[in-house]
Amino acid sequence: MVTTTIKLQNFASYSPTESTTLTLTKPVAVLYGHNGAGKSTIAKVIRHHVNATLDGAGNCSVTVSGLTEPEFLIYDTEYVEENFHAKEGKGIRGIFTLGKKTAEELEEIESLEDDAHRISTELETANAAQSQLDTDLEKALNSAKDATWSIKSDYEKGPLRFCLEENKVRGDKARLFQHLSKAEDSDGSILIEDLLREASEIEDETAEKKAELSIPANSISSLESNHLLGSVIAGSSDSRLSALIATLKNESWVRSGQGYLDDSNGACPFCQQALPHDLTLELAKLFDTAYEDQCKQLATLRDEYKSSVTAIISLAGGAPYHDEYVSSDLALQNAWKDLLLILEHNSTELDKKVGNPGDPITPTDSTKTFDAWSDLAATAAAKIIDYNNRIANRDQVKKSIDKRFWQRMRHDHSASLALYKTQAASITNQKSTMAESITSLTTDLATKKKSLRELRASATNIDASIDAINQRIQNIGTQGFKIERDTKNDGYYHIARGSKGKIDYKSLSEGEKNLITFLYFIESLEGSHKSDGNSNKLNRIIVIDDPVSSLSHNHIYDIASLITINVIERRTFPQIIILTHSLFFYHELFKAIREKEWKDYQCFRVTKKDFSEVCEMRPDEIKNDxxxxxxxxxxxxxxxxxxxxxxxxxxxxxxxxxxxxxxxxxxxxxxxxxxxxxxxxxxxxxxxxxxxxxxxxxxxxxxxxxxxxxxxxxxxxxxxxxxxxxxxxxxxxxxxxxxxx
Structure with a gap:
């Protein structure tokens, strides 16, 4: 196992007193940090370690264990300066021994050609299959769009048509399907009937607000439970008449006659016979003050009850209670009838009690019936308030109706959407598998062709690297310049642009400079700048510092792919160190890596507060997309x-x-x-x-x-x-x- 230990102290942005130690033990190390955080300083420390002629790097040091003669190949701004700003006036140094020094036998060339032809045929077949899968996916999509198009025919006329018009889906199947797919699903509780009614209400621009319902408080239940109603209200036992009246049970009759005594001239008001001389006194004893007070309370109780009943009936009979929201509610109407029966019955019972205080009564408890009616009335009142709010806020209501309409449509067409989702997932998986096969075949074909190029390479062995660099320039879609052999300086290249021939490196844009220098660096990893081509890749530690600096955003993927395919996946080099400030590049680098392969990677974050710091992290620890x-x-x-x-x-x-x-x-x-x-x-x-x-x-x-x-x-x-x-x-x-x- 190769272990590279980098000590950072008293250099650039790193602390002058405390050291930061970076221990790299895995094949690939990726360091991410913002510009100015201290990433490039790490590359500089390694460069100072390699080149003893450079000025010192503070108290920094680099040690490598596991390799007898480690060789660092570093791509950074100094690499560009060294290789492309030619100080000798000769141009760019050639890369030797990318090809073989001697050609292989004719049989090997023929075998490679046969393999290339076979792979090309397989690749053509795979591409045709991929095209067929694209056709199948399009058919599945068209079928789903046809199935959901009924929304248009069902609702393009009527009050809900604005749900189609305002989303611009009335005449576009694809747009309708896309809009439906993005709608929230629902459980089916949204009713089209409700949406139609609400839409119809706000469709009439002349519609006015309804009178709101007033719901009376329950002031009668407490009266119905008054203790006097169930009590026997009787005269005093102090009168000699008490026993007789109790036996005859005619207390109410006697009490009613008492009121006529003052006008009877000593005769009985009923039979006209002479009355005993002490009858008035005995009646006063019988119907004493306590008795009279209870009778008065009873009469007051009855009057209050009837007054409350009258108020409730008056309110419930008013104009607001004749609105369609009330009159069309069958449950509410039945509840009112039930309550009215109880109120009328209890009013009659109270009259009886007042007439016969000695007879206890038990009024029907109206609490549950009143509450049931009140709750239903409250629901109707809420509907009226909702209606008024809809009339007052038509625009917001239209948005609400629109949202619920598409939620309902999503529920109604869930089967079609689910079928398409299943079909699309299946076809997409097949496409993915086919794409992997195409990628593999393409890679195999490129490998065979590269082998052919290598076998056919010239004896000088720099032509193959020229072809390889120029091929990479074309592969990433860059045109307008290329690498050519410098005929005046053997073993050197120069940059040419179109028919102009050789051009000055300085005439390139910053993006072009960084692009071609990095491609040159990638190619150099496989060879040597010496004509004998001696190099030992197994001893090479690759350091790549900010390879996407000044590059077009579109080339980030290309550079990440180049590093992954040509540097990492070859597993030729014992250790690779990559430093970047680009979060896009970082994610592109890891998109091609399976999580199970993370065991071969170390990731670090470089940050700076007072001084630069380096801390280890998981590959997926940096923010999600x-x-x-x-x-x-x-x-x-x-x-x-x-x-x-x-x-x-x-x-x-x-x-x-x-x-x-x-x-x-x-x-x-x-x-x-x-x-x-x-x-x-x-x-x-x-x-x-x-x-x-x-x-x-x-x-x-x-x-x-x-x-x-x-x-x-x-x-x-x-x-x-x-x-x-x-x-x-x-x-x-x-x-x-x-x-x-």
């Missing part, structure tokens, strides 16, 4: 340098976030409004309004100004849509800062 896009914006602000990655990240953020919350329309409207209000940035808003898989037709329209200005425009999108808090959270902006601004 969504968080990564936000990190790109933060890095863009700190770098103060325009990068096409900034608007690309913005477009991905908008697509992911607003797809998740389901408010594409709100986003679209906000972007259109901001674009119209801010003409200088109209192209910017138009660009980020496209989804991530759309064309990049107008990205070149964006002025290369400070990223912080674009981020401010991006903040306005979240402010416009009402999600500024999410923007502040992802950008790490405290609420207090927001309020202050």
């Amino acid at each position: 969504y968080q990564s896009y936000w990190l790109v914006l933060k890095e863009g602000i700190t770098s103060h340098k325009y990068s096409v990655a900034v608007p690309i990240a913005m477009r991905y953020i908008l697509e992911h976030y607003f797809s998740f919350i389901g408010y594409h329309d709100k986003l679209r409207d906000a972007l259109l409004a901001l674009g119209d209000d801010d003409k200088p940035f109209h192209a910017f808003y138009r660009y980020i309004n496209r989804q991530s898989h759309s064309d990049d037709i107008n990205i070149s329209d964006l002025p290369e100004i400070a990223p912080s200005i674009y981020v401010e425009k991006f903040r306005q999108v979240f402010d416009k849509t009402g999600y500024l808090r999410h923007f502040n959270h992802m950008m790490g902006i405290e609420e207090a800062e927001t309020e202050a601004s």
